Amino acid sequence: GHIIIACRNRERAEKACHEIKQKSGSNKVEIELIDVSSLDSVRQCVRRLNKKLxxxxxxINNAGIMMVPYEKSPDGYELHLATNHLGHFLLTNLLLNLMKKAPKAxxxxxxxxxHKLFNAKMKWDDLNFEKSYSRIDAYGCSKLCNILFTRELAxxxxxxxKNESYLFSYQLTYQIIFIGTNITANCLHPGVVRTELMRNLGGSYASLSALFLKIMLPIWWFISKNSVQGAQTTIYLAVDKQLDTTTGQYFSDCAKSRTTAAALDDASATRLWHLSENMTNLSATLIEIEKEKHE
Structure with a gap:
């Protein structure tokens, strides 16, 4: 198979690409630059992929940030929401036509x-966290969005x-994308993995992190996973043949896992989808990209 590593940092992407080529013995690995916090960057990446694939x-929607200071994306959205959800929402929807062409995707x-530990809830009246900001709440909410998005997408x-009458007001190109596909969608908790996800912690969180590592490092090392271990559930969902028809599920440690009532709320999943469509200007973007293919 052919692997594309989509990453915003060219140096990190090239390093990962080189390591994969060395360990696998395959040269069918390349990089694409993308910053999922920027909707324009997502659109440009999809345009390039449409030309080559x-x-x-x-x-695999893996990019993410964790408990960073308050900041807005280039499009004006809170950075956790933009990076951990909206960018993936747009990227996924814009790539569905390519995925439909695969026998199984x-x-x-x-x-x-x-999303469980922080008892995450959707802040419908303040998705941008402009009224009050908590790094824990913003991160937890973005991870809840991942599950709700997965359920609605599936x-x-x-x-x-059947109950979505609003669908018929959309453009035909948009309707065609969804009907009768052989694409599954699932989500997962990778485990507590020793990565650089916490590199953006600052202020009191940085002090707490440093203290935690000094005191708890032996225990942390025992309960956490290295990157190879942390990737196992992702790989399982990507390639295990027994999961050909499994969709809309949440996994942990290569098995279906319980989630929260908030994550199982279908009304919230549909509401988030509608909001995400509007925030990413999805319908107009789909029409524009489809037109470009035929020019």
Whole structure:
């Protein structure tokens, strides 16, 4: 198979690409630059992929940030929401036509047990966290969004839209994307993985992190996973043949896992989808990109 590493940092991407080529013995690995916090960057990446690919078998939405100071994306959205959800929402929807051309395709969204630990709830009246900001709440909410997005996407990919009368007001190109696909969508908690995800912690969080590492490092090392271990559930969802028809589920340690009532709320999943469509200008973007293909 052919692997594309989509990353915003060219140096990190090239290093990962080189390591994969060395360890696998395959040269079928390349990089694409993308900053998922920027909707324009997502659109430009999709345009490039449309020119080079005739199909896409697996999409793994792995990019993310964790408990960063308050900041807005280039499009004016709170950075956790923009990076951890909206960018993946747009990227996934814009790549569905390529995935439909694969015999079987899978979408894997990386969520986190943080949505449970932080008792995450959707802040419908303040998704941008402009009234009050908590790094924990913003991160937890973005991880809840991953699960709600996965559930709604899975429902739409199998054509379960009987009660969605609003669909018929959309452009035909948009309708065609969803009906009768053989694409599955699942999400997962990778485990507590020793990565650089916490590199952006600052202020009191940085002090707490440093203290935690000094005191708890032996225990932390025992309970946490290295990057290879942390990737196992993602790989399982991507390639295990027993999961060909499994969709809309949340996994941990290569098994289906319980989630929260908030993450199982179908009304919230649909509401988030509608809001995300508007925030990413999805319908107009789909029409524009489809036109470009035929020019």
């Amino acid at each position: 005739d199909k896409l078998d697996i999409l 899978r979408i894997i969204n990386i969520s986190s047990v943080a 429902k739409r990919l199998i054509g379960n839209l």
